[in-house]
Amino acid sequence: MRRTELQISLSALENNLKVIKSFTNASVQGVVKANFYGLFDDRMHEIIEQNVESYAVVTIDEALSLRKLTSKPILLFQGVHEQNDYKMIEENNLDFTIHSSWQLKGLSDFNLENSRIWLKLNTGMNRLGFNDKDFLIALKEIEILNIKDIVLMSHLASSETKSNPNNLKQIKKFIDVTKKFSYLKSMANTGGIFNFKEAHFDIVRPGIGMYGGKYSEFGIKPVTKLRSKIISINKVRKGESVGYDGMWTAQESSRVAAVGIGYADGLPFFSSEKTVIINGEKFYTAGMLSMDLMLVNLGINDKVKVGDWVDIWGFENDLSNIAQQFETISYKLLTNISSRVSKNYIE
Ligand SMILES: *Cc1c(COP(=O)(O)O)cnc(C)c1O
Numbered sequence: 001m002r003r004t005e006l007q008i009s010l011s012a013l014e015n016n017l018k019v020i021k022s023f024t025n026a027s028v029q030g031v032v033k034a035n036f037y038g039l040f041d042d043r044m045h046e047i048i049e050q051n052v053e054s055y056a057v058v059t060i061d062e063a064l065s066l067r068k069l070t071s072k073p074i075l076l077f078q079g080v081h082e083q084n085d086y087k088m089i090e091e092n093n094l095d096f097t098i099h100s101s102w103q104l105k106g107l108s109d110f111n112l113e114n115s116r117i118w119l120k121l122n123t124g125m126n127r128l129g130f131n132d133k134d135f136l137i138a139l140k141e142i143e144i145l146n147i148k149d150i151v152l153m154s155h156l157a158s159s160e161t162k163s164n165p166n167n168l169k170q171i172k173k174f175i176d177v178t179k180k181f182s183y184l185k186s187m188a189n190t191g192g193i194f195n196f197k198e199a200h201f202d203i204v205r206p207g208i209g210m211y212g213g214k215y216s217e218f219g220i221k222p223v224t225k226l227r228s229k230i231i232s233i234n235k236v237r238k239g240e241s242v243g244y245d246g247m248w249t250a251q252e253s254s255r256v257a258a259v260g261i262g263y264a265d266g267l268p269f270f271s272s273e274k275t276v277i278i279n280g281e282k283f284y285t286a287g288m289l290s291m292d293l294m295l296v297n298l299g300i301n302d303k304v305k306v307g308d309w310v311d312i313w314g315f316e317n318d319l320s321n322i323a324q325q326f327e328t329i330s331y332k333l334l335t336n337i338s339s340r341v342s343k344n345y346i347e
Pocket residue numbers: 031033077155188189190191205206207208209
């Protein structure tokens with residue numbers, strides 16, 4: 001069997017939920033979009049279920065699968081994508097966002113008494129949400145509907161950077177527009193939870209923090225380890241090249257390991273040297289990443305052998321640092337892992 005695995009630590013997940021909860025008095029909405037950031041499993045869900053008061057996803061399919069596992073509120077972050085979706089919302093008691101006026105059309109044709117509407121204000125990210133004036137108009141329209149509740153929400157564009165002044169501008173704007181209303185309010189993702197207490201309001205929405213993708217400085221632990229076994233080792237002489245386009249050339253007689261993981265497993269494509277760990281020791285990749293294989297320069301090391309594990313990342317480092325060397329972000333590393341990588345859940 002090809003051994004390319006993502007280990008997922010359930011105790012780290014649990015730790016992260018506890019850490020997040022220790023930072024806030026707000027109620028916690030578990031953001032589980034994109035199949036729990038790529039990590040879904042029943043045991044994973046159980047741990048999150050014990051620690052959150054509601055969930056958020058993006059697609060109706062995600063919401064329907066989750067509805068089979070929980071009776072807690074499930075929010076559709078982008079609301080409906082077409083008017084027909086309100087039928088599914090009605091049948092499955094889903095909460096939904098309204099970010100644009102077209103989503104208001106036909107709302108009153110449905111029985112939404114078991115749904116909360118999350119009305120989204122654009123406070124400066126300029127991605128989704130109403131401007132102030134239209135926000136107040138939309139609020140008037142939904143206030144007369146027979147619905148369970150209204151939540152006023154916005155989203156921070158730069159929450160991971162505490163020093164970015166746009167955060168406080170966004171928070172101030174949110175407060176200015178919503179302070180006269182007593183509805184529940186929500187603004188903070190993980191970065192907002194750790195960096196901006198004033199953005200917590202009533203409901204916080206952590207995603208990446210739960211999955212250990214960032215914020216180790218606040219006590220968040222990495223939840224994943226990606227590793228694969230060496231399936232072959234070649235000897236190359238000084239001056240010989242390896243891999244597609246011969247992009248890497250041996251500077252001395254070297255051993256080169258072929259490892260069973262490639263970009264089709266979800267690793268970002270690369271052609272420059274990346275670090276990996278074998279038996280606790282650091283090595284560099286050699287040449288271009290292939291679809292199903294990665295080459296590692298073992299140099300003159302003669303101890304590493306076929307069958308040894310190669311760690312692409314582990315439980316020791318903040319995943320956002322690993323992401324940097326791949327010129328990407330930890331969100332993408334997690335959500336890109338492909339289905340042919342086996343997921344093994346450990347305590
Ligand atoms: C994805 C998402 C979150 C979670 O963000 P993290 O940075 O992963 O904590 C929160 N709110 C909204 C609107 C989102 O789309």
